Amino acid sequence: MSQPVTGGVAAVVLDLVRAQRDLGWSVVVVCPPGPLADRALALDVDVRTWRAGRHPGPSVAGEAVRLRRLLREVGADVVHLHSSKAGMVGRLVVRGRRPTLFQPHMWSFQSAGGVVSRAARVWERVAARWTHQLVCVSDDELAAGRAAGVRGSAEVVCNGVDVERFRPGDRAAARTRLGLPDVPTAVCVGRLVAYKGQDQLLAAWPLVRAQVPDARLVLVGDGPMAQRWRAACDDESVLWWGADDAVADFYAAADVVVLPSREEGMALVPLEAMACGRSVVAFDVSGVRQSVGEAGAVLPAGDVAGLAEAVAVRLADPSAADLEGAHGRRRVELLFDRRQVADQVATLVDKVLVGAR
Numbered sequence: 001m002s003q004p005v006t007g008g009v010a011a012v013v014l015d016l017v018r019a020q021r022d023l024g025w026s027v028v029v030v031c032p033p034g035p036l037a038d039r040a041l042a043l044d045v046d047v048r049t050w051r052a053g054r055h056p057g058p059s060v061a062g063e064a065v066r067l068r069r070l071l072r073e074v075g076a077d078v079v080h081l082h083s084s085k086a087g088m089v090g091r092l093v094v095r096g097r098r099p100t101l102f103q104p105h106m107w108s109f110q111s112a113g114g115v116v117s118r119a120a121r122v123w124e125r126v127a128a129r130w131t132h133q134l135v136c137v138s139d140d141e142l143a144a145g146r147a148a149g150v151r152g153s154a155e156v157v158c159n160g161v162d163v164e165r166f167r168p169g170d171r172a173a174a175r176t177r178l179g180l181p182d183v184p185t186a187v188c189v190g191r192l193v194a195y196k197g198q199d200q201l202l203a204a205w206p207l208v209r210a211q212v213p214d215a216r217l218v219l220v221g222d223g224p225m226a227q228r229w230r231a232a233c234d235d236e237s238v239l240w241w242g243a244d245d246a247v248a249d250f251y252a253a254a255d256v257v258v259l260p261s262r263e264e265g266m267a268l269v270p271l272e273a274m275a276c277g278r279s280v281v282a283f284d285v286s287g288v289r290q291s292v293g294e295a296g297a298v299l300p301a302g303d304v305a306g307l308a309e310a311v312a313v314r315l316a317d318p319s320a321a322d323l324e325g326a327h328g329r330r331r332v333e334l335l336f337d338r339r340q341v342a343d344q345v346a347t348l349v350d351k352v353l354v355g356a357r
Contacts, residue, residue: 001067001090002082003052005034007191008268009083009105012137012159016080017045019342028074030067031086048074054085060092068093078349084108088123096130099352103135106265106286107144111195121148128152132352135345138266138287155348158290160341161271163333166248168277168325174252180239184215184315187254189247189269190261192223197260197283199229200304202238204260207308209237212315220250251276256296256314256321260307261285270296271336274328279321281310291336295328 002013013029017040020027029040030048037047048070052063067089071079080101081090087102094100109120124145128134134154136142142156175182186208190196198219205217215237222243230240244250251257257273259282266287270280280296282288289298297310314321 001030001050001079001086002036003032003050003085003089004054004083005031005036008159010036010039011268012103012105013082014039014043015160015162015338016342016345018043019339020346021045023346028076030070030074052085052089056085056088060089063089064093078353080345080349084111084120087127091127091130094130096132099132099349099356100130101133101135101348101352102127102131103137104141104145104265105137106141106263107148109148110144110263110286125149125151132355133348135348136265138290140286140290141265144286155344157341157344157348158287158336159266159268159271160336160338161268161275161332163275163337166251166272166275166332168329169248169252171252171255174249178249178253180218180253181216184212184318185218185254186215186256186258186311186315187218187220187250187273188258188260189220189250189272190259190267191221192219192226192229194225195261195263196221196223197262199225200262200283200302201258201260201307202229202233204304204308204311205235205238207305208312208315209235211309211312215312215315218250218253220244220247247272248276251278254278255318256281256311258307258311259283259288261288262301264288266291271332274325275332275336277322277325277329279314279324280328281307281314283307292328293331294324295331296324 017027028046030050031037032052040047053059078099079094081087082103083105109117128150131152136156137159139156208215218239220241251273256279259269264285264287270291273280274295280292283301284298285301292298299306
């Protein structure tokens with residue numbers, strides 16, 4: 001069960017669905033209409049429509065009623081809840097009466113502030129009693145949960161990527177396919193929302209251009225901040241591409257991939273970029289150091305000047321950046337192959353089933 005239905009969370013859910021179906025399990029995806037449902041249906045997986053918004057509010061009561069009805073119809077042996085909204089409504093409905101796994105994909109209290117953040121911390125401590133298995137995508141995410149007082153059985157299962165779909169490709173050919181000029185290119189993939197931090201990259205970009213005047217920045221993604229950030233940017237070297245599912249082409253076209261996030265659980269973008277043999281420059285938020293390792297530069301969160309310098313160095317010397325990319329490819333093959341992730345999750349599902357007997 002998942003809400004949201006786009007982005008990295010949806011990609012993780014689909015990978016698990018494929019693997020579990022291949023194991024011979026009966027898998028049902030419960031989610032709102034959208035890309036996740038469409039792609040699961042294309043895999044010939046049973047999808048049940050759960051109408052629910054992304055954020056908590058007065059609608060939760062109705063969402064809970066609808067979910068209770070759906071779960072009664074499905075009669076699942078195990079419920080796996082993905083992300084904060086599904087984790088909230090799902091645990092309110094199930095309340096531990098059947099084996100429940102919860103995977104935050106970044107804690108709700110990390111993406112909010114003030115009263116909302118404090119309330120989310122209290123909720124997560126309460127809901128832990130209805131969680132048979134907490135699944136965190138990075139050591140940092142688990143540490144943040146423990147620091148907030150979230151107790152109970154927990155395991156770290158890092159995100160994984162499809163190393164066949166994401167693989168090194170020819171840079172010039174990718175640029176030709178996308179209609180991009182053959183100039184030093186930085187790529188940033190992600191929803192245009194505050195916590196993804198593209199505004200920090202935009203603030204750094206003039207410093208990059210001062211060192212690499214012909215550099216180009218490609219922003220792949222859309223979101224609620226798109227209009228505001230675009231209106232404030234008059235730099236013609238920034239290409240606002242919008243949402244696009246063919247992200248592997250953008251990684252292939254890049255000299256460096258940038259993750260300027262303020263918060264993450266463990267972002268898929270660095271892993272996908274590394275699988276494509278591309279250097280990564282990122283802020284040191286949850287999961288980044290664990291994923292990137294020596295495959296690029298990990299900078300103190302919010303260090304805009306440092307971000308600019310790291311990006312400029314790699315744009316000016318793409319051969320050195322490609323050595324980091326090659327290291328990243330080997331790292332992903334060893335540690336972050338989606339098949340390993342699916343095996344780990346399957347083991348945890350078996351564990352909670354045995355414990356419930």
